[in-house]
Amino acid sequence: MNTLVDNLEDAVLFSHADGIATVTINRPKQRNAMNIAVSNGLNKIWQKIDDMPEIRVVIFTSSDCGTFCAGMDLKETARVKEETGEDILSFMKDPFQSRMRRVKVPIIAAMTGHLMAGGMMFSLNCDIRVGLVGTKIGITESKIGRGSPWGMPLVWMLPQPLLMEMVLTGNMYPIERFQELGFINYLESTSDAVRARAMELAEQIRDNAPLSVAAGKRSILTAMSVGCDTGSEMAWHIYREAYASEDAQEGARAFAERRDPVWKGH
Numbered sequence: 001m002n003t004l005v006d007n008l009e010d011a012v013l014f015s016h017a018d019g020i021a022t023v024t025i026n027r028p029k030q031r032n033a034m035n036i037a038v039s040n041g042l043n044k045i046w047q048k049i050d051d052m053p054e055i056r057v058v059i060f061t062s063s064d065c066g067t068f069c070a071g072m073d074l075k076e077t078a079r080v081k082e083e084t085g086e087d088i089l090s091f092m093k094d095p096f097q098s099r100m101r102r103v104k105v106p107i108i109a110a111m112t113g114h115l116m117a118g119g120m121m122f123s124l125n126c127d128i129r130v131g132l133v134g135t136k137i138g139i140t141e142s143k144i145g146r147g148s149p150w151g152m153p154l155v156w157m158l159p160q161p162l163l164m165e166m167v168l169t170g171n172m173y174p175i176e177r178f179q180e181l182g183f184i185n186y187l188e189s190t191s192d193a194v195r196a197r198a199m200e201l202a203e204q205i206r207d208n209a210p211l212s213v214a215a216g217k218r219s220i221l222t223a224m225s226v227g228c229d230t231g232s233e234m235a236w237h238i239y240r241e242a243y244a245s246e247d248a249q250e251g252a253r254a255f256a257e258r259r260d261p262v263w264k265g266h
Contacts, residue, residue: 012041014048019056019206020199021049028065033073034118036080039092046099053265056206056213058103059198060126061110064191068109071117071140096150100125101221104214106205110198112191116140116172121150124157127217130186130197131175138172156224157183209251210265211242 013024023045025032049055062068077088089095100107100122109126111119116138123129123137141148154163158181166173178184185201188194205213219235226234242248247263254261 011035011037012045014045016052016055019054020202021052021055021058023058023060025062025069027073028063030073030075031065031067031070032062032113032119033070033076034122035073035076036088036091039095039097042097043094043099046103050104055105056210057105057202058107059110059195059202060107060122061112061195061198064112067113067119068111068115068135069119069122070114071119071121072146074144097121097125098150101153104218105210106213106217108198108201108205110195111135112194114172117146117148121148124151124153128201129184130188130194130201131179131184132191132194133176133187133189135175136172137175137178138170139166140170140172142168143170153224209242209245209247209261209263211245211247215242 011025011027013022013026015022023042025034025038027033027035027038049058072088080086080088080091106127107125109123109129109131111123111129111131113132114135114137115123116136117140120137120139139148139151148167151163151167158178162181165171175184175187179187186197188197215235215238219238222234222238223230223232245264247261247265250261250263
């Protein structure tokens with residue numbers, strides 16, 4: 001095992017049941033900061049989820065400690081540089097978690113604490129966000145001499161003046177402001193309530209037609225990248241598999257027969 005990293009089994013937890021996977025950053029003593037083990041472990045988990053057709057939706061969370069994710073583990077960053085002469089990013093296969101954005105099924109963030117820097121990165125890479133009342137959000141890299149290239153999708157998700165202020169000042173802001181802007185779907189008063197809301201949403205998504213759900217996520221993210229007209233055209237191609245599937249006929253039959261549909265995923 002690489003002596004530079006924590007034990008992967010301790011740093012990231014993965015489980016699944018009844019079509020719902022749960023992925024947990026498990027470093028509460030380090031405020032769930034992202035280190036090499038977390039970054040590379042998550043990269044493997046995203047591929048694992050895509051290889052498991054029985055998984056319909058993911059809940060992404062972290063161990064309760066008051067912070068959902070504090071961003072990069074700065075202590076490990078300093079230690080790795082001292083021991084190897086290399087920056088910590090060179091030991092991460094996908095340091096900005098772009099693979100996370102390509103996971104086929106929806107990812108719901110269950111955020112039970114503050115999020116800053118890499119925590120905000122994880123948040124925007126999720127598709128639906130549930131947060132905790134009274135917590136704060138920030139893009140704090142400018143205070144430590146790093147940067148936030150991962151944050152560019154936020155230009156399509158938040159007002160540009162606010163994003164500019166966040167990136168340039170590194171300040172923290174009340175999460176309630178982000179719910180008002182639509183970035184946070186739900187706010188709950190306790191950690192248990194955050195996870196309960198995330199599970200409620202996950203169960204609703206799981207019970208829908210899987211091809212339609214996957215195409216819906218992919219279409220929205222594609223349109224965000226290419227623009228309205230091209231996005232609309234590409235969405236039709238993305239949805240064709242769903243329209244041509246047995247599930248498309250099953251949905252109509254179930255409605256006519258007044259019963260719950262039985263999805264086959266093809």
